[in-house]
Amino acid sequence: MGMLLAACLLSFTFAAPAHAVQPDEVLPNAAQEARARELSKELRCLVCQNQSIDDSDAPLAKDLRILVRERIKAGDSNQQVLDFLVARYGEFVLLRPTFHGANLLLWGAPFAVLAIGAVGAIIAYRRRRASAEPNIMPLSADEEARLRQALGEADGAGEVTKV
Numbered sequence: 001m002g003m004l005l006a007a008c009l010l011s012f013t014f015a016a017p018a019h020a021v022q023p024d025e026v027l028p029n030a031a032q033e034a035r036a037r038e039l040s041k042e043l044r045c046l047v048c049q050n051q052s053i054d055d056s057d058a059p060l061a062k063d064l065r066i067l068v069r070e071r072i073k074a075g076d077s078n079q080q081v082l083d084f085l086v087a088r089y090g091e092f093v094l095l096r097p098t099f100h101g102a103n104l105l106l107w108g109a110p111f112a113v114l115a116i117g118a119v120g121a122i123i124a125y126r127r128r129r130a131s132a133e134p135n136i137m138p139l140s141a142d143e144e145a146r147l148r149q150a151l152g153e154a155d156g157a158g159e160v161t162k163v
Helices: 002-013 030-040 059-073 078-089 103-132 141-151
Strands: none
Touching: 030 059, 030 078, 059 078
């Protein structure tokens, strides 16, 4: 039983990711096909959203893979292909969005939330610590005398007063 489990785990370790590229999509030129695969890994499937078009079986992903290959065959550079797709579908089509414009807000939001949380935690800690400290005010002479009388201590002249 242990050997079977070990064999299954070992087979999953060496399993390659499945690619959804169909044989009819593959370009005859190996260099162009390699570029198409490289670009396909950078583009988001608009249906699946967390998969590249290289890994997705969705019909729209297939259309995007074909479009990428057509642009490569037309002589576009990798950046021109990406620019064309971004112009057509928006930056959402990129798995790794750029660091400009409205995306700066998206990239910076997690750090801003962490900073706000840290400031909030510091303020809460200080308030809690301040409320835990007793507010000790000195006793007035009258309060001190009543306390000594209640405790049965000697008054200022050295005599013990009884309650």
